[in-house]
Amino acid sequence: MSSELIQALHEIERERGIPKSALIDAIKTALNTAYKKNFGTAQNVSVQFNEETGEVKVFSQKTIVENVKDYRLEISLEEARELYPNCKLGDMVYVEATPSNFGRIAAQTAKQVVIQKLREAERSIIYEEFLEREGEIVTGIIERIENKTLFIGLGRTEGIMLPPDQMPTEKYELGQRVKAYIYEVKNSPKGPNIFVSRTHPYFLRRLFELEVPEIYDGIVEIKSIAREAGFRSKIAVYSLDDKVDAVGSCVGPKGLRVQNVVNELNGEKIDIIKYSSDPAEYIANALSPARVISVSVNKAEKWARVIVPDNQLSLAIGKEGQNVRLAAKLTSFKIDIKSESQIDKESEGNDGED
Known part of the structure; x- marks a missing residue:
């Protein structure tokens, strides 16, 4: 560890916008964890990081006693006064206990922390960027297909296209260029998840x-x-x-x-x-390309009865009910379609009952 690290932290703060203080706090926490992992936790120790020089030292907290029984937790008055001339029995003092090979461990730890922080910053930037682009169309290349889910390269990150977001009439292949709509951006510990859809x-x-x-x-x-x-x-x-x-x-x-x-x-x-703001006219238009004779609307119950010529009935309903189903979804009305002859039969039936 050296002043080179401090200089690197300054550059990261300037170029990436990550506060130097945040990096140093993270390094301090990681150094304490690294010490306990490598040298045990029996001693009450504190790892200190010099923010000016980058120097790292380990200090052990010890109690001043007359007769030392546990050197890890206690220190004699004579030894303590070499460091703290005015100390007395019962005082707590800090004694440097930096292991000889801790410098190498500290350097590796600091490097890992900086790399991790840079990754987190990059993820945050990507998340913010795509959060602003939610609701837009993007173009990317299919890079992976896993369990029928497409992973689409979008530059520094990738979009996720789940099976329901894929067109049932399309076949997707690696390297294929696709357009898709960003409908949701979620943050996760591994980075942003950008969900895209073609449906x-x-x-x-x-x-x-x-x-x-x-x-x-x-x-x-x-x-x-x-x-x-x-x-x-x-x-x-x-x-x-x-x-x-x-x-x-x-x-x-x-x-x-x-x-x-x-x-x-x-x-x-x-x-x-x-x-059209007129529900009857709107419903008639929605049933296009079928021609409509009349539309009766119940606005309160969002229900409509539509009469069409006999030769337009199948067209109005559509293959497997698709046309009327889409018209109902478009207008938010339940639509009951009858042909002229069906209405005539119903009228005759009612007349017979009278």
């Missing part, structure tokens, strides 16, 4: 923000998103400017904007719906 509804939102200037500028708003990742999504959009067509802005010239999003999602179908 999150807000991944779709951010992709449209990147493609549609009107959304990025706040002229067009995305009011709601319903998504079955990899298969089909619906987004409801609204324009704050009467001169701007919300749906047309998202579709883009010759469908280019929405097609770019579809390409990023490997063919996921996207229905862009015009939002």
Whole structure:
């Protein structure tokens, strides 16, 4: 240990922003632990670290007695007065007890502490950086695949993509470049955990923000998103400017904007719906591409009955109920769809009962 260590601590404080005092406190604590580990704990010892020179000494606390029975805990009056001329029997004094090889142990310990503190500082910086980026899209390279979980290189750290965050229609391979949405950043003893997703509804939102200037500028708003990742999504959009067509802005010239999003999602179908504050109109729009005859709404119970032409029933419901399921999720209404002929039969049945 030497003044070189002190100089190194000064440089770390200046370049990395880690307070020198915090490093010294950590070194002191580690030195005491290292001494007890290597030389036992029977003695009441204290390891002192000189903050100016970097010198390390070990002092043992001893009681002044007339007849020494345990040299580790006691000292004679004659020996004590060589160090403390005014001491007397019963006093407690500190006597240097630095082992001959403790300097090497101290140097190794200090080095380990500094390395650990640098790692902690680096982790803290990365955590703060990505915490600010929560809600953004990042691009990285798949570096590892463990138990179906993807670990994606993001520069100085990695993103974690759990199986539910992976598109069921995609196959992932090592070295593959992927875009994903940061939905959560957690701190842990081993460093920050950055969770990313390609299935999150807000991944779709951010992709449209990147493609549609009107959304990025706040002229067009995305009011709601319903998504079955990899298969089909619906987004409801609204324009704050009467001169701007919300749906047309998202579709883009010759469908280019929405097609770019579809390409990023490997063919996921996207229905862009015009939002309306009128629930009946909103629900009718949400069932697109099916044509709707009428919508009856119970606002209190968030329930709606929709009537469609007979030839539109299967389209309104969708394959395995997907279209109506997404429409219900988009609008937050329970939707009951009936065809015209079903309604006529129900009416005939009711007339017969009368």
